[in-house]
Amino acid sequence: MTAGILSSIHTPADVHALSAQQLRDLCFEIRTTLLDYGRKHGGHIGSNLGVVELTVALHRVFNSPHDRFIFDVSHQSYVHKMLTGRAEAYLDESRFGEVTGFTNPLESEHDSFVLGHTGTSISLACGLAKTRDMQRIATGESAIGNVVAIIGDGSLSSAIAFEGLNNAAEQGGNLIIIVNDNEMSIAEDFGGMYGQLAKLRASDGTAELNLFKAFGLDYRYVEQGNDVDTLVEVLNEVKGIDHPIVVHIHTTKGLGFDDGEEFDKGSDGCNQTNPQPHAGKCEANHWQDPEASLGKPLDARKYYGEMAMASLERRFSNEPGLVVISPATPGSNGITRDFRERAGAHYVDTGITEEHAAAFAAGIAKAGGRPVLATSATFFQRTFDQLQQELALNHVPATLLIFGAGISGADNTHSGTFDMTMFANVPDVTCLAPASGEQMLDMLAWATGPSDHGVVAIRMPGEQILSLERATDMAFDPLQRAEEHDPAVNIAGECPFSRYQIVQPGKDVAILGLGNTMPLAAEVTSTLAEDDETHAAITATLVDALQYSTMDAELLTMLADGHRLVVTLEDGQLEGGWGEKVTAFYANSNNAKASHVRVLNFGASKEFTDRVPLDELNERYGLTAATIVSRIHGILNE
Amino acid sequence: MTAGILSSIHTPADVHALSAQQLRDLCFEIRTTLLDYGRKHGGHIGSNLGVVELTVALHRVFNSPHDRFIFDVSHQSYVHKMLTGRAEAYLDESRFGEVTGFTNPLESEHDSFVLGHTGTSISLACGLAKTRDMQRIATGESAIGNVVAIIGDGSLSSAIAFEGLNNAAEQGGNLIIIVNDNEMSIAEDFGGMYGQLAKLRASDGTAELNLFKAFGLDYRYVEQGNDVDTLVEVLNEVKGIDHPIVVHIHTTKGLGFDDGEEFDKGSDGCNQTNPQPHAGKCEANHWQDPEASLGKPLDARKYYGEMAMASLERRFSNEPGLVVISPATPGSNGITRDFRERAGAHYVDTGITEEHAAAFAAGIAKAGGRPVLATSATFFQRTFDQLQQELALNHVPATLLIFGAGISGADNTHSGTFDMTMFANVPDVTCLAPASGEQMLDMLAWATGPSDHGVVAIRMPGEQILSLERATDMAFDPLQRAEEHDPAVNIAGECPFSRYQIVQPGKDVAILGLGNTMPLAAEVTSTLAEDDETHAAITATLVDALQYSTMDAELLTMLADGHRLVVTLEDGQLEGGWGEKVTAFYANSNNAKASHVRVLNFGASKEFTDRVPLDELNERYGLTAATIVSRIHGILNE
Incomplete structure (x- = not known):
C-alpha cells in the first residue's frame, strides 16, 4: 500500500484523482484508522467498518456537495468525514474531539443535515430532490445534482423510512437510495421483512418477493458491497438516473475487526462473556466503550x-x-x-x-x-x-x-x-x-x-x-x-408517590428536589445550614417531590406557613417543565399566604447543546450549590 | 327484505342467529340507515358504506368480545357499533349524539380501544395477541381468541402501520389483518405501493410483487369485498389460523351513495363544483358537513x-x-x-x-x-x-x-x-x-x-x-x-412578531391575550373599564402577545411599573403552556419590582375531554370575562 494516502485527501476531488490501486489502498488505510480510532476513542465503529468501500466509492463517483449524500442516522459517516477534509480528526489522537459522531453542516459543506435519529434519510432526500426539480423546471438549473440517501437495513424497520420509500416512487425524478444491508440492526434485526431481504441476498437480488419493488421502486442488487471496484462501477451506472432506484448492497458490519479482542463487560457487543453472533459482526454499542473505559464500573x-x-x-x-x-x-x-x-x-x-x-x-x-x-x-x-x-x-x-x-x-x-x-x-x-x-x-x-x-x-x-x-x-x-429489595409500597393501591416527601423539616426556605437533583438539593440545604461571615445559618426544608406529573397542592400550601421562598431544582428544561408548574401553582393559589410565596426555578434553558461538558452547563444554568445559595440569600435579605 | 332487522340486533349473537338471506337484508338496511344518518348528522360515511358487508361478516363469523376487532383509526366502526347494542344511536335521530364517531371501551365491551389517529391497529393487535399467547403458554387458556385488525389502504401509508406489518410476521401466532382496500385515502391515495396494490387487485391477488408477502406475511385476496356471503366464507376459513395473515379485500368506498346528491361547497367531497373522482367514491370529509350545515359559511x-x-x-x-x-x-x-x-x-x-x-x-x-x-x-x-x-x-x-x-x-x-x-x-x-x-x-x-x-x-x-x-x-x-392584502412587515428581516404589542395602555392590571384569546382579553378589558356598584372602573392595559415561543422580557419588565397584576389568557393547556412561562419569568426576575408582580393564568386543565361543549369547558376553566374580572377585582382589593 501507499503509506499515508488518507492525510493527502482534503476534498472529494483528491479521491477523484487517485488510481484504482490507490483507491483500494485508501480503503485499507481507512479501515486501519477506524480500528485504531475505535480502540482509543470509541464510537459506532462496526457500522463504519462496513461502509468503508461504499463511502470511498460514493466520493469517487459523485461530486459532493453538488451531489448530496444523506447518511441515515449518520453514525456511519466517519469515512465520509475523513474524505471531506476531516481526516486528521481520526488520525491525530489530540484532535479526536474535533468532529461529532454525526453529520453536521457546521463542520462541512459536505454534510447536509445534523442527524442522529433513525429512518429519516429517504424523506430528507425526497425534499432535496423536490426543490431541485422545482428549480430546474423554473430556471433550467439547480445547485443540486444527484441526491443519494444511504440507509442501513436496521434503520429500514423504522416507521418513517417506509413512508419515505412509499413517497419516493410516487415523486419520481433522480433519487438513489442505497440500502446498506449488513444483516444487523443495533442488535439483531427484527421483523418479517428481514427474511425476505435474506432471500434477496441469497438469490443475488432476483427473489420474487421484493419489498422495494413492491413500493414501486426500481431495484438493483450488489453482492460485493465491500469491493470498491464493483461499487464504483455500479454507482457510475446509476449516477444521473432519472427516477428513484434502490441499490441494495450487501456489506459486512465490523469488517476488519479482530475477533480476539475483548472489551469491557458492560458493553453488550463482542466479548468473552457475550460471544459475538458471528465473525466480524458486533452490535453498534461495541466500542462505544473504548480501551479507556476498560475496568470502569457500569454507567x-x-x-x-x-x-x-x-x-x-x-x-x-x-x-x-x-x-x-x-x-x-x-x-x-x-x-x-x-x-x-x-x-x-x-x-x-x-x-x-x-x-x-x-x-x-x-x-x-x-x-x-x-x-x-x-x-x-x-x-x-x-x-x-x-x-x-x-x-x-x-x-x-x-x-x-x-x-x-x-x-x-x-x-x-x-x-x-x-x-x-x-x-x-x-x-x-x-x-x-x-x-x-x-x-x-x-x-x-x-x-x-x-x-x-x-x-x-x-x-x-x-x-x-x-x-x-x-x-x-x-x-x-x-x-x-x-x-x-422487596417493594416497600402497596403495589395494589393508590399511587404511593403522589405526595411530595419532606426529607428534612426547616423554615424560611424550602428546597424542592426531584430525582437526579436530590443530591444538589441536599447540598444546597446543608450549605444554607452553615454560618458564614455574612449570613446566619438557615435550616431549610428539604423536599423530595418524587413525581412531576401533578402538584402536591396540600404540601405546597402547607409550606406557605413558615416559608417565604420555595426553590425548585430540575434536571431538565425549565420552559414547560416542573418548576414552572410549582411557580404557577403558588401564583394562582386562592390561599392568601400561598399566593405570596416567592418561587425560584433552576433548570436548563430552552436550547440545543452539542457536547458541552456537564459542568459547564450546570454553571450556565446556575445549577450549582453556590449560585443557588447566593440567590436564596439575596432574596431572603431583600 | 325483512323490515327492521337492525333494531332486533342487540348483540353479535343476534347476527349469528340470522339466516343467510336475513344477513343480506341486514346489510341493505344498514346501508340505508348510514345514508340517512349521514345526511342528517354527518360523519365518515364513505368509509362506513364500504365496510357494511365486512363488518356484518366479522360479527357473523367471529365471537366478539372473545375475538377482538381493532378498527384502525376507527372512523369506520359505525356498523360495528350498530351490531353491538348501539343501533338506536343511528336509527333514532334524537339519540344520534349518544355514541362517538370512534370506538370507545366506555361505550361497549366490544370496543377495545379509543382510537382516532391512523395506522396503529396492527401494533395494538400484536400486543393483544402477545398477551394472549403468553397467557396460553402459562395457563393453557386466555380470555382472548382471534385478534383481527381492520385497516384501510389509506391508513397503510402511515409509518406505524408498516412497523406493525414488519413485526406481525416475526411475532407469529394467530393474527388476522384485514386490508380494506377501497382505492382511497382521505383524499386520493398517494405513494408507490398503491400501483402495486392495483396490480394485486387486477390479478386477483396473484401479482408477483406483493408488499405483504415481502413483509413475510401470509396473504389472501378477496375481490368481492362487498359480498357478505363471500366474506363469511373467507373469514370462516381464516378463523383460528395459527399464524398472521393479511386478508386483502376490495371494497367500494361510499357504496350506495347517490351520485346526484349535492352538498355544501365547503366540503371537499363529491359535489358539483368539485366533481367526484368516480362513481360511489368520495373523500372522507364528505358528510362531515351534513344537510344541517348547508348554506352555512365556511368554518x-x-x-x-x-x-x-x-x-x-x-x-x-x-x-x-x-x-x-x-x-x-x-x-x-x-x-x-x-x-x-x-x-x-x-x-x-x-x-x-x-x-x-x-x-x-x-x-x-x-x-x-x-x-x-x-x-x-x-x-x-x-x-x-x-x-x-x-x-x-x-x-x-x-x-x-x-x-x-x-x-x-x-x-x-x-x-x-x-x-x-x-x-x-x-x-x-x-x-x-x-x-x-x-x-x-x-x-x-x-x-x-x-x-x-x-x-x-x-x-x-x-x-x-x-x-x-x-x-x-x-x-x-x-x-x-x-x-x-400586501404584507405589512419586512419579510426579509428579523422576526417582526417577537415583541408583545400594547393594544391599549392602562394601569394596575395588564391583560395579555394570545391569538384566539384576544377577543376575550378585549372583553375583559372593556368590562373592567365599566363602573359597577362595587368596583370602580379600571383602565387595564391590553397586550397582544403575538407569539408564544419566547418571553418579551423588556415589555414584561416594563409592565412592572404601574401594574400590580398581569393576567394571561391562552386557548390551550395551562400546564407546560405560555402563561406559566410568564409567571415564571416574573418570579425569577432579577428586577425587584418585576419579581413582585402578581400573575394569574387562565387556560385549559390538563385533561382529555370528549365532546364537551365549548361553553361548558370555558366555564370549567374560568375562561369567561365574568370569572376573570371577578378574580382580578378580588386580587386588586386584597
Missing part, C-alpha cells in the same frame, strides 16, 4: 437498567403478561444478552420501531399484561402521538422506563433535557423520578403491579444518584440489590 | 386555510421552492381541490404520513425551498421527533400551519388543546398566534420569506377570531382578502 443507564431487569425477572415465572420491550437498543440500557436469553418470550426487541413498540405495549396492557417499554429519553420523542393516544388516552397500565434522561454533555441529537416537558404535559401519565435505586424498584413494582393507574413513566436515575450510592456501604452489585 | 379552518393558500398561490410562478405539503387532509384545511389542481407541483399530498411530511419539508427547506406544511394540531403530534430533530435542530426555514388548534368540543382523539405545549417547548421554533386574518397573512409572508428564521409554526385563527371578523364591514371573501 448509570446500564447499572439501573440491570437492577430493574433483575427485579422483573424474578416475577416472570408467575406473571405471563410481564413483558419487557426494547426498540433495538437493549445493551445501552442494561438489558444484557444474558438477560434477554433467560427472559425468552418475556422480552421483545421490536427493532428500531419506537412507535410500534408503544402501541404494542398498549395492546399488551389492554389484554391484561404489564408491558415495560425501555428506551432513551430522546427516542421516546418518536412515540409522542402513541404516548398520548394509544397509551394515555386509553389509560392502560404500561410502564415506560426513560433512560439517559437529564442534562448532559451529549451531542445535540441525543439530549436528555427534553423528556420531562414531553411526558408531564400529557394528561393521565404518572411521571415518577426516583432518587435512589431502591426508590426506583418500588416505583417499578407499583407501576407493573395490579393497580389501575394507567401509564407510568419512570425516569431512571442518572450519574448523580449513582455516584452518591457508590460512595455508600450498601452492597453495590445491581443484581444483588434487586434480589435483596 | 375557521377552511376560511383561513383558503386565505393562506390564496396568498401563497400568487407567488408560485416566481418562487419554484414554495411548496404546500398536506399529509392527506387537505379539504378540512381549506386546501380545496381547485387550489390543488392549479398549484400543480407546488402542492404535495404525501398520504397519511405526517412524519415523512415533516422530514420532507426539512429537505425542501435545506435545498433553498420554502415548504408550508399544513395539518391539524392533533396530527402534528405525530411529527414531534422530526419537529425537534430534522426541523428545529437543523434550523430550516419551514412553515407549519397548525389547524384546528384551541379548546373545543371535539372528541378526545382530535383535541386542539395540546399543541402549544408541544411546539413552544422545542428550542428554536418560532411560534406565532395571529389574532386576525391579516395578521396571519403577514406572519405567513415572513415565515415563507427570505429571512433566516428557522422553523415557524403559525397557529391558524379559530372561530373566536372568525366570528369577530365576520361581524365587521371588511370584504369577507377569504380569497379577496388575500388578494387585497
Whole structure:
C-alpha cells in the first residue's frame, strides 16, 4: 500500500484523482484508522467498518456537495468525514474531539443535515430532490445534482423510512437510495421483512418477493458491497438516473475487526462473556466503550437498567403478561444478552420501531399484561402521538422506563433535557423520578403491579444518584440489590408517590428536589445550614417531590406557613417543565399566604447543546450549590 | 327484505342467529340507515358504506368480545357499533349524539380501544395477541381468541402501520389483518405501493410483487369485498389460523351513495363544483358537513386555510421552492381541490404520513425551498421527533400551519388543546398566534420569506377570531382578502412578531391575550373599564402577545411599573403552556419590582375531554370575562 494516502485527501476531488490501486489502498488505510480510532476513542465503529468501500466509492463517483449524500442516522459517516477534509480528526489522537459522531453542516459543506435519529434519510432526500426539480423546471438549473440517501437495513424497520420509500416512487425524478444491508440492526434485526431481504441476498437480488419493488421502486442488487471496484462501477451506472432506484448492497458490519479482542463487560457487543453472533459482526454499542473505559464500573443507564431487569425477572415465572420491550437498543440500557436469553418470550426487541413498540405495549396492557417499554429519553420523542393516544388516552397500565434522561454533555441529537416537558404535559401519565435505586424498584413494582393507574413513566436515575450510592456501604452489585429489595409500597393501591416527601423539616426556605437533583438539593440545604461571615445559618426544608406529573397542592400550601421562598431544582428544561408548574401553582393559589410565596426555578434553558461538558452547563444554568445559595440569600435579605 | 332487522340486533349473537338471506337484508338496511344518518348528522360515511358487508361478516363469523376487532383509526366502526347494542344511536335521530364517531371501551365491551389517529391497529393487535399467547403458554387458556385488525389502504401509508406489518410476521401466532382496500385515502391515495396494490387487485391477488408477502406475511385476496356471503366464507376459513395473515379485500368506498346528491361547497367531497373522482367514491370529509350545515359559511379552518393558500398561490410562478405539503387532509384545511389542481407541483399530498411530511419539508427547506406544511394540531403530534430533530435542530426555514388548534368540543382523539405545549417547548421554533386574518397573512409572508428564521409554526385563527371578523364591514371573501392584502412587515428581516404589542395602555392590571384569546382579553378589558356598584372602573392595559415561543422580557419588565397584576389568557393547556412561562419569568426576575408582580393564568386543565361543549369547558376553566374580572377585582382589593 501507499503509506499515508488518507492525510493527502482534503476534498472529494483528491479521491477523484487517485488510481484504482490507490483507491483500494485508501480503503485499507481507512479501515486501519477506524480500528485504531475505535480502540482509543470509541464510537459506532462496526457500522463504519462496513461502509468503508461504499463511502470511498460514493466520493469517487459523485461530486459532493453538488451531489448530496444523506447518511441515515449518520453514525456511519466517519469515512465520509475523513474524505471531506476531516481526516486528521481520526488520525491525530489530540484532535479526536474535533468532529461529532454525526453529520453536521457546521463542520462541512459536505454534510447536509445534523442527524442522529433513525429512518429519516429517504424523506430528507425526497425534499432535496423536490426543490431541485422545482428549480430546474423554473430556471433550467439547480445547485443540486444527484441526491443519494444511504440507509442501513436496521434503520429500514423504522416507521418513517417506509413512508419515505412509499413517497419516493410516487415523486419520481433522480433519487438513489442505497440500502446498506449488513444483516444487523443495533442488535439483531427484527421483523418479517428481514427474511425476505435474506432471500434477496441469497438469490443475488432476483427473489420474487421484493419489498422495494413492491413500493414501486426500481431495484438493483450488489453482492460485493465491500469491493470498491464493483461499487464504483455500479454507482457510475446509476449516477444521473432519472427516477428513484434502490441499490441494495450487501456489506459486512465490523469488517476488519479482530475477533480476539475483548472489551469491557458492560458493553453488550463482542466479548468473552457475550460471544459475538458471528465473525466480524458486533452490535453498534461495541466500542462505544473504548480501551479507556476498560475496568470502569457500569454507567448509570446500564447499572439501573440491570437492577430493574433483575427485579422483573424474578416475577416472570408467575406473571405471563410481564413483558419487557426494547426498540433495538437493549445493551445501552442494561438489558444484557444474558438477560434477554433467560427472559425468552418475556422480552421483545421490536427493532428500531419506537412507535410500534408503544402501541404494542398498549395492546399488551389492554389484554391484561404489564408491558415495560425501555428506551432513551430522546427516542421516546418518536412515540409522542402513541404516548398520548394509544397509551394515555386509553389509560392502560404500561410502564415506560426513560433512560439517559437529564442534562448532559451529549451531542445535540441525543439530549436528555427534553423528556420531562414531553411526558408531564400529557394528561393521565404518572411521571415518577426516583432518587435512589431502591426508590426506583418500588416505583417499578407499583407501576407493573395490579393497580389501575394507567401509564407510568419512570425516569431512571442518572450519574448523580449513582455516584452518591457508590460512595455508600450498601452492597453495590445491581443484581444483588434487586434480589435483596422487596417493594416497600402497596403495589395494589393508590399511587404511593403522589405526595411530595419532606426529607428534612426547616423554615424560611424550602428546597424542592426531584430525582437526579436530590443530591444538589441536599447540598444546597446543608450549605444554607452553615454560618458564614455574612449570613446566619438557615435550616431549610428539604423536599423530595418524587413525581412531576401533578402538584402536591396540600404540601405546597402547607409550606406557605413558615416559608417565604420555595426553590425548585430540575434536571431538565425549565420552559414547560416542573418548576414552572410549582411557580404557577403558588401564583394562582386562592390561599392568601400561598399566593405570596416567592418561587425560584433552576433548570436548563430552552436550547440545543452539542457536547458541552456537564459542568459547564450546570454553571450556565446556575445549577450549582453556590449560585443557588447566593440567590436564596439575596432574596431572603431583600 | 325483512323490515327492521337492525333494531332486533342487540348483540353479535343476534347476527349469528340470522339466516343467510336475513344477513343480506341486514346489510341493505344498514346501508340505508348510514345514508340517512349521514345526511342528517354527518360523519365518515364513505368509509362506513364500504365496510357494511365486512363488518356484518366479522360479527357473523367471529365471537366478539372473545375475538377482538381493532378498527384502525376507527372512523369506520359505525356498523360495528350498530351490531353491538348501539343501533338506536343511528336509527333514532334524537339519540344520534349518544355514541362517538370512534370506538370507545366506555361505550361497549366490544370496543377495545379509543382510537382516532391512523395506522396503529396492527401494533395494538400484536400486543393483544402477545398477551394472549403468553397467557396460553402459562395457563393453557386466555380470555382472548382471534385478534383481527381492520385497516384501510389509506391508513397503510402511515409509518406505524408498516412497523406493525414488519413485526406481525416475526411475532407469529394467530393474527388476522384485514386490508380494506377501497382505492382511497382521505383524499386520493398517494405513494408507490398503491400501483402495486392495483396490480394485486387486477390479478386477483396473484401479482408477483406483493408488499405483504415481502413483509413475510401470509396473504389472501378477496375481490368481492362487498359480498357478505363471500366474506363469511373467507373469514370462516381464516378463523383460528395459527399464524398472521393479511386478508386483502376490495371494497367500494361510499357504496350506495347517490351520485346526484349535492352538498355544501365547503366540503371537499363529491359535489358539483368539485366533481367526484368516480362513481360511489368520495373523500372522507364528505358528510362531515351534513344537510344541517348547508348554506352555512365556511368554518375557521377552511376560511383561513383558503386565505393562506390564496396568498401563497400568487407567488408560485416566481418562487419554484414554495411548496404546500398536506399529509392527506387537505379539504378540512381549506386546501380545496381547485387550489390543488392549479398549484400543480407546488402542492404535495404525501398520504397519511405526517412524519415523512415533516422530514420532507426539512429537505425542501435545506435545498433553498420554502415548504408550508399544513395539518391539524392533533396530527402534528405525530411529527414531534422530526419537529425537534430534522426541523428545529437543523434550523430550516419551514412553515407549519397548525389547524384546528384551541379548546373545543371535539372528541378526545382530535383535541386542539395540546399543541402549544408541544411546539413552544422545542428550542428554536418560532411560534406565532395571529389574532386576525391579516395578521396571519403577514406572519405567513415572513415565515415563507427570505429571512433566516428557522422553523415557524403559525397557529391558524379559530372561530373566536372568525366570528369577530365576520361581524365587521371588511370584504369577507377569504380569497379577496388575500388578494387585497400586501404584507405589512419586512419579510426579509428579523422576526417582526417577537415583541408583545400594547393594544391599549392602562394601569394596575395588564391583560395579555394570545391569538384566539384576544377577543376575550378585549372583553375583559372593556368590562373592567365599566363602573359597577362595587368596583370602580379600571383602565387595564391590553397586550397582544403575538407569539408564544419566547418571553418579551423588556415589555414584561416594563409592565412592572404601574401594574400590580398581569393576567394571561391562552386557548390551550395551562400546564407546560405560555402563561406559566410568564409567571415564571416574573418570579425569577432579577428586577425587584418585576419579581413582585402578581400573575394569574387562565387556560385549559390538563385533561382529555370528549365532546364537551365549548361553553361548558370555558366555564370549567374560568375562561369567561365574568370569572376573570371577578378574580382580578378580588386580587386588586386584597
